[in-house]
Amino acid sequence: MENNTMNRTRIRTIIFKVFVYSFLVGFAIFVLIPFYWMVLTSFKSFEQVRTEVPPSLFIGFKDLRLIENYASAWTAAPYWEYMLRTVTVAAISTVGTIFTTIFAAFAFARLNFKGRDLLFLALISTMMIPGEMFVITNYITVSNLGWYTPLGQTQFEAMLALTMPFMTSVFYLFFLRQAFKQIPDELYLAAKVDGTSDWKYLWKIMVPIASPTIITIIILNAMGTWSAYIWPKLVAAEYPLVTNGLREAYQDFFGMVNYSQQMAAALIVTLPLLIVFLFLKKYIMRGVSRSGIKG
Amino acid sequence: MLEKQSNLKALFYLAPAMVLLSVFTFYPLFNAFFLAFLKDYEFLLRSARGFTILGNFKNVITDPDFGIAMKNTSIITFISVPISVIVALLISVALNSVKKLQGAFQTIFFLPYVTNAIAIGMAFAFIFHADYGLLNTILGWFGINPINWVGLNASWSNAMFALLVYTVWGGLAFKIMVFLSGLQSIDKQYYDAARVDATPRRRVLTRITIPLLSPMIFYITVTSFIGAFKAYRTIIGMFGETLRPPGTLSKDSLITIVGLVYDALAHADATGKMSEAAAASIILFSITMIFTLIQMQISKRRVHF
Numbered sequence: 271m272e273n274n275t276m277n278r279t280r281i282r283t284i285i286f287k288v289f290v291y292s293f294l295v296g297f298a299i300f301v302l303i304p305f306y307w308m309v310l311t312s313f314k315s316f317e318q319v320r321t322e323v324p325p326s327l328f329i330g331f332k333d334l335r336l337i338e339n340y341a342s343a344w345t346a347a348p349y350w351e352y353m354l355r356t357v358t359v360a361a362i363s364t365v366g367t368i369f370t371t372i373f374a375a376f377a378f379a380r381l382n383f384k385g386r387d388l389l390f391l392a393l394i395s396t397m398m399i400p401g402e403m404f405v406i407t408n409y410i411t412v413s414n415l416g417w418y419t420p421l422g423q424t425q426f427e428a429m430l431a432l433t434m435p436f437m438t439s440v441f442y443l444f445f446l447r448q449a450f451k452q453i454p455d456e457l458y459l460a461a462k463v464d465g466t467s468d469w470k471y472l473w474k475i476m477v478p479i480a481s482p483t484i485i486t487i488i489i490l491n492a493m494g495t496w497s498a499y500i501w502p503k504l505v506a507a508e509y510p511l512v513t514n515g516l517r518e519a520y521q522d523f524f525g526m527v528n529y530s531q532q533m534a535a536a537l538i539v540t541l542p543l544l545i546v547f548l549f550l551k552k553y554i555m556r557g558v559s560r561s562g563i564k565g
Numbered sequence: 566m567l568e569k570q571s572n573l574k575a576l577f578y579l580a581p582a583m584v585l586l587s588v589f590t591f592y593p594l595f596n597a598f599f600l601a602f603l604k605d606y607e608f609l610l611r612s613a614r615g616f617t618i619l620g621n622f623k624n625v626i627t628d629p630d631f632g633i634a635m636k637n638t639s640i641i642t643f644i645s646v647p648i649s650v651i652v653a654l655l656i657s658v659a660l661n662s663v664k665k666l667q668g669a670f671q672t673i674f675f676l677p678y679v680t681n682a683i684a685i686g687m688a689f690a691f692i693f694h695a696d697y698g699l700l701n702t703i704l705g706w707f708g709i710n711p712i713n714w715v716g717l718n719a720s721w722s723n724a725m726f727a728l729l730v731y732t733v734w735g736g737l738a739f740k741i742m743v744f745l746s747g748l749q750s751i752d753k754q755y756y757d758a759a760r761v762d763a764t765p766r767r768r769v770l771t772r773i774t775i776p777l778l779s780p781m782i783f784y785i786t787v788t789s790f791i792g793a794f795k796a797y798r799t800i801i802g803m804f805g806e807t808l809r810p811p812g813t814l815s816k817d818s819l820i821t822i823v824g825l826v827y828d829a830l831a832h833a834d835a836t837g838k839m840s841e842a843a844a845a846s847i848i849l850f851s852i853t854m855i856f857t858l859i860q861m862q863i864s865k866r867r868v869h870f
Binding site for chain 2: 286287290291293294297298300301302303304305307308311319320322323324325327369370371373374376377381382383384386393396398399400401402403404405406407408409410411420434435437438440443468493496497499500504513516517520529532533536537539540543544546547548551554555558
């Protein structure tokens with residue numbers, strides 16, 4: 271009798287487990303499908319994509335085109351140039367953001383000054399405002415500064431237009447202030463007793479302790495530049511970043527679109543993000559869960 | 566435990582960020598309101614003919630595109646967000662209940678968050694391709710004839726369906742992460758008590774897990790409403806700059822409110838267009854503000870229980 275009920279609960283648990291895992295596997299497949307479709311298509315030849323209706327969901331070894339589409343996608347647009355520019359923009363804006371937010375976060379977390387709480391409240395309120403509201407005036411500002419004109423711009427002016435508005439960030443400032451705030455006051459007081467200056471304390475103690483947060487900021491900021499589309503298109507149309515190059519070089523003109531080439535290009539742009547994610551998952555997830563809690 | 570006020574020192578540390586924020590954040594905020602009330606603003610000449618209180622807002626609202634954008638934005642928001650919240654909740658509860666492969670699943674479910682909206686949009690457009698797409702291939706197994714989702718002259722509802730699938734796909738990752746961290750912070754005592762009482766799993770879900778997670782569910786829903794209201798890049802990814810399937814008319818466009826802002830900005834050289842962009846952005850701001858206020862009101866009451 272007792273044995274029987276135990277067996278029944280065990281069977282129930284197994285059925286439940288099977289159900290849960292099938293559910294998870296089902297949605298995992300749903301999440302992976304676009305990546306699979308991208309990779310699969312990028313390995314098919316132009317003819318295979320164009321002639322197979324319906325398309326095959328797998329690819330035979332002899333039909334595999336491992337390099338062809340990537341090579342043609344790479345040469346269809348000056349990708350090296352786009353990538354180099356994107357990396358440069360990301361590097362400049364990330365370095366700028368790191369320094370400005372470290373300084374400001376230090377002031378908000380450690381120093382006592384007039385109007386501190388009010389100023390901080392004003393700053394975090396701007397996080398509620400949709401970015402489009404800033405973009406309009408920033409577009410005017412950038413053209414007033416002469417970085418972008420209807421007559422064109424130099425590469426240097428384009429770089430200024432692409433980086434200057436992104437040399438700081440209220441969200442990262444907020445994020446870093448939280449990290450600085452968690453450092454115990456006793457440490458600061460001990461340093462004061464030893465005669466350590468604020469400047470030295472910031473760089474020797476606070477920055478090293480908060481370095482995981484700083485790494486998170488670096489990664490998120492660089493990934494943001496990699497996926498930037500709207501602002502570069504507005505102010506640096508002649509100097510596209512990778513994402514702009516991707517959309518424009520392979521536009522559909524209802525003619526013969528080379529889908530395998532298009533998907534190869536999409537993968538070239540996606541792959542660096544995936545690699546960064548897989549290696550630095552810990553830091554990225556920390557940033558995301560924080561932004562979820564921030565309220 | 567802070568020392569005495571050090572205004573001068575603070576100024577030194579704050580200056581770099583504050584100068585940049587003044588130019589690129591605070592000033593634009595006020596200037597958006599200023600621009601929205603200028604009459605016949607000529608961007609090239611930087612001149613206007615006085616002020617108008619509602620003229621630019623009227624131009625935005627009476628444009629046929631505005632109705633279309635409101636319809637599209639509302640549909641994207643109020644259909645994709647509830648679906649992705651419910652699916653994300655189920656996935657996180659399932660994920661939280663398993664031990665084996667939890668890390669692998671977590672990595673997979675998080676992938677959409679780090680990818681490029683434009684590149685994935687292109688992949689989705691190809692999944693929905695009438696002849697070469699994956700979806701029609703699968704539908705074909707069940708004897709369903711190919712459907713023109715996003716191709717030449719595709720209908721608005723088909724294109725919207727494809728966009729919603731992509732939007733749900735893109736919205737899952739963040740929600741799963743937040744729900745999962747919420748689930749992991751629920752006190753184990755509740756579940757131990759339920760086990761002692763031999764409470765069925767479904768009751769544990771509806772009586773313990775969901776009520777304890779409710780502030781987070783609510784928070785995620787409202788912030789996702791705000792995020793979805795700003796949809797734009799997903800549409801560019803799938804349909805390109807025209808924001809609609811090739812060959813269709815502008816009444817079938819998938820333009821959103823953000824699309825209106827950038828459309829006006831793209832024609833900034835024409836009389837009054839810059840002001841219309843500003844007016845449209847203020848309308849967007851007002852709508853997202855309503856969501857924020859609702860959230861603040863309710864979470865004030867609900868966050869502690």
